[in-house]
Amino acid sequence: MRMPYQFPRLLTAVLLLAITSLTSCGGGGSAVTPPPTPTPTMPAMENHPDLRRRVVYQIVTDRFFDGDTSNDNPAQSAGMYDSTKTNWQDYWGGDLAGIQQKISYLQALGVGAIWISPPVDNVNVLATYSGVSYAPYHGYWARDFKRIEEHFGDANNTWSAFDALVAAAHAAGIQVIVDFAANHTNPISTGEYGVLYDDGVKVTDYATDAMQSGTAAYYHHQAAIADYSDRYQLQYYTLDDLADLSQENPAVDAYLKAAINAFQQHGVDGFRLDAVKHVNWGWEYTLQNAVQSYSTTAGAAMPPYLFGEWMEGIGDTLFADSAKWANNSGITLLDYPLYYDVATAFVTGGSFNTVYSDLTTEAASFAAPNDLATFIDNHDNPRLLSKGATTDQLNEALAFLLTCRGVPIVYYGDEQYLHVDSNGGGDPYTRAQMTSFDSTTTAAVVVRYLAALRSANPAIAYGGMQQRWINNDVFIFERRFNNSVVLVAINKNESNSQSITGLYTALPAGTYADYMNGLLNGSSLTVNSGSGSNPAVDFTLTPHTVAIWQYTSTTTPQAGALTPREGQPGLHVAITGTGFGTTAGTVLLDSTPAAVVSWADDTVVFSIPSINAGSHAVTLKTAAATAASVPASFSLQVQEASLVPVTITLQGEPTLASGEQYYLSGDVVELGAGATDAAHAAGPLLLPPSGSPLITVALPAGVTAHLRFYKLASGSTPTAIESVAHSYTAPTSGTDAISVTWNP
Ligand code: NOJ
Numbered sequence: 201m202r203m204p205y206q207f208p209r210l211l212t213a214v215l216l217l218a219i220t221s222l223t224s225c226g227g228g229g230s231a232v233t234p235p236p237t238p239t240p241t242m243p244a245m246e247n248h249p250d251l252r253r254r255v256v257y258q259i260v261t262d263r264f265f266d267g268d269t270s271n272d273n274p275a276q277s278a279g280m281y282d283s284t285k286t287n288w289q290d291y292w293g294g295d296l297a298g299i300q301q302k303i304s305y306l307q308a309l310g311v312g313a314i315w316i317s318p319p320v321d322n323v324n325v326l327a328t329y330s331g332v333s334y335a336p337y338h339g340y341w342a343r344d345f346k347r348i349e350e351h352f353g354d355a356n357n358t359w360s361a362f363d364a365l366v367a368a369a370h371a372a373g374i375q376v377i378v379d380f381a382a383n384h385t386n387p388i389s390t391g392e393y394g395v396l397y398d399d400g401v402k403v404t405d406y407a408t409d410a411m412q413s414g415t416a417a418y419y420h421h422q423a424a425i426a427d428y429s430d431r432y433q434l435q436y437y438t439l440d441d442l443a444d445l446s447q448e449n450p451a452v453d454a455y456l457k458a459a460i461n462a463f464q465q466h467g468v469d470g471f472r473l474d475a476v477k478h479v480n481w482g483w484e485y486t487l488q489n490a491v492q493s494y495s496t497t498a499g500a501a502m503p504p505y506l507f508g509e510w511m512e513g514i515g516d517t518l519f520a521d522s523a524k525w526a527n528n529s530g531i532t533l534l535d536y537p538l539y540y541d542v543a544t545a546f547v548t549g550g551s552f553n554t555v556y557s558d559l560t561t562e563a564a565s566f567a568a569p570n571d572l573a574t575f576i577d578n579h580d581n582p583r584l585l586s587k588g589a590t591t592d593q594l595n596e597a598l599a600f601l602l603t604c605r606g607v608p609i610v611y612y613g614d615e616q617y618l619h620v621d622s623n624g625g626g627d628p629y630t631r632a633q634m635t636s637f638d639s640t641t642t643a644a645v646v647v648r649y650l651a652a653l654r655s656a657n658p659a660i661a662y663g664g665m666q667q668r669w670i671n672n673d674v675f676i677f678e679r680r681f682n683n684s685v686v687l688v689a690i691n692k693n694e695s696n697s698q699s700i701t702g703l704y705t706a707l708p709a710g711t712y713a714d715y716m717n718g719l720l721n722g723s724s725l726t727v728n729s730g731s732g733s734n735p736a737v738d739f740t741l742t743p744h745t746v747a748i749w750q751y752t753s754t755t756t757p758q759a760g761a762l763t764p765r766e767g768q769p770g771l772h773v774a775i776t777g778t779g780f781g782t783t784a785g786t787v788l789l790d791s792t793p794a795a796v797v798s799w800a801d802d803t804v805v806f807s808i809p810s811i812n813a814g815s816h817a818v819t820l821k822t823a824a825a826t827a828a829s830v831p832a833s834f835s836l837q838v839q840e841a842s843l844v845p846v847t848i849t850l851q852g853e854p855t856l857a858s859g860e861q862y863y864l865s866g867d868v869v870e871l872g873a874g875a876t877d878a879a880h881a882a883g884p885l886l887l888p889p890s891g892s893p894l895i896t897v898a899l900p901a902g903v904t905a906h907l908r909f910y911k912l913a914s915g916s917t918p919t920a921i922e923s924v925a926h927s928y929t930a931p932t933s934g935t936d937a938i939s940v941t942w943n944p
Pocket of ligand 1 (some may be wrong): 338340382474475509579581
């Protein structure tokens with residue numbers, strides 16, 4: 201008998217059902233016990249609003265499920281549909297109604313949020329390159345950001361199907377994250393030639409737009425990106441023949457912000473921001489602020505979570521830029537740096553030492569590592585199974601993903617072992633048709649178990665990530681948040697056992713059953729008491745094993761995260777964690793009280809008070825006057841005001857010596873409050889092949905700042921700095937573009 205799926209709101213005292221181990225693989229050897237059925241011991245799900253306590257499920261809408269055949273081949277874009285599902289560049293019929301019809305399946309998996317591919321209206325004409333035709337089934341070729349694509353909704357491009365999906369998802373306790381591609385519209389040289397509509401009214405196309413001069417143009421009319429380490433090319437040149445939107449144009453700025461706000465109005469809980477490396481970086485700070493400001497104005501219960509796609513590995517040229525952008529924009533990132541080495545570790549024998557080294561580097565680089573959006577597969581890369589992973593290896597990688605720090609994203613179909621390996625399984629074969637919805641596969645049960653653990657034990661969402669034992673194939677790591685502990689032991693070797701001696705843990709003394717009930721060969725662990733950390737009784741990790749032992753304590757008030765970590769007075773900010781109680785207490789920014797907007801045991805929302813701009817420590821005091829400080833690294837950055845994008849061109853600049861870059865400092869927190877190091881000041885400035893250096897910065901609306909350009913080679917001591925600051929007052933809304941001349 202299957203236990204009914206439970207999603208009770210805010211359980212205050214949850215006792216996971218005692219899990220008895222169905223396997224007895226405490227010793228060595230490589231015998232594999234068939235996976236036990238998950239019933240009747242499957243732990244209940246808790247429903248916490250914070251996405252960090254949820255599992256995200258990524259869906260390519262067109263390839264998931266056809267819930268409405270009437271929209272398969274709509275009149276206005278006829279001929280893009282292939283009912284045989286053999287032309288991988290056509291639409292195959294999946295739609296928003298289809299996702300809605302599979303909500304109970306998603307619930308059975310323990311999914312807490314869905315990320316859907318861009319649902320906006322895409323081009324109605326096939327693009328043709330080298331004689332091959334391409335339909336925009338993926339959603340990244342928008343023509344109208346304010347309407348829903350007819351293949352996913354209805355022939356009138358209304359929001360009906362979208363609204364129905366959001367309502368059904370929310371009723372099931374599932375949040376909805378929309379993929380938003382602000383970088384571009386659609387192909388320039390084919391299809392609809394960069395056409396753009398505003399809620400059904402044509403605004404421009406690429407050729408017409410080219411007649412516009414200066415900042416009136418909707419698009420940057422520049423060459424294709426050739427150098428992916430050139431910051432100017434990345435932001436101003438053309439990505440893959442896609443008409444590159446000029447976010448500096450006030451009309452484009454207003455259009456994109458109105459469009460993303462429309463999705464919020466229709467109930468969206470968060471956004472995956474496409475290709476953020478190619479959008480104007482400073483403008484994106486203002487997009488984040490526009491989203492959070494709208495959320496406050498609309499009275500949303502929880503501020504949205506935003507994550508961007510920036511494909512950059514550790515050691516790549518722009519890794520530091522990506523971390524700076526994430527730390528200062530308020531938008532976290534898809535964790536590509538970790539992904540690259542996790543894929544290698546689980547599939548081709550890469551070492552866990554490399555994975556751990558990545559985690560360490562990222563912990564030192566990103567202000568909020570627990571916010572990073574983690575994944576092992578997605579629509580742009582071959583699935584692990586196409587790369588040669590066995591199903592065992594995929595199961596283990598999933599277990600790692602779901603217990604590692606970060607917000608985990610499971611790619612649709614992984615739980616069904618879906619893969620098509622043509623051409624190495626890359627795009628488009630990584631977007632295969634979902635054909636099976638079986639919630640009892642081992643992978644599906646892994647997801648369900650670990651979604652429950654993430655919901656119940658706050659160490660997964662908020663804890664640190666401590667290495668306890670490691671070699672090439674074995675990684676034992678501990679997640680710990682206050683008294684809550686999760687200890688994860690993985691042996692990814694296919695044939696060798698590993699005896700584990702000298703393991704210490706923060707788990708209290710006792711014997712712990714494997715949380716997944718032996719599903720991936722884990723067995724129980726005995727911990728003796730010690731001083732500080734406790735010694736585990738030596739044991740053997742069998743081949744391809746994941747064992748998880750946990751202890752949950754949620755009664756002590758402890759803050760785990762802030763969402764967002766920056767904002768202007770009046771903006772709503774959520775403190776999430778445990779043990780806040782249900783009676784409202786107080787929130788302090790340093791010693792200044794903040795108005796409490798809502799108070800629950802796991803989530804307190806407050807309004808940023810009128811207070812000096814800068815960094816402020818946030819403390820929450822429960823009604824019983826017990827304090828829970830937000831960790832120091834999550835201090836709230838209070839801005840002077842809401843943000844507007846200002847593009848500043850520097851003329852008469854001194855020449856750069858080798859290794860030098862231009863930066864901009866200023867006496868507002870948005871520019872680093874006078875700091876002259878690379879991580880806090882704005883920059884480096886972009887260097888067009890001809891013309892002057894420039895940068896778009898997010899400045900507080902209506903506030904006067906004093907700007908000073910300088911040159912920096914490394915460290916924080918400029919090699920040259922302007923003698924006199926430029927006084928500049930940002931507009932109260934819209935965008936601005938100014939030009940200043942270097943003051944020698
Ligand atoms: C990255 C997306 O993930 C990819 O699928 C898309 O084609 C490009 N950005 C362009 O939007």
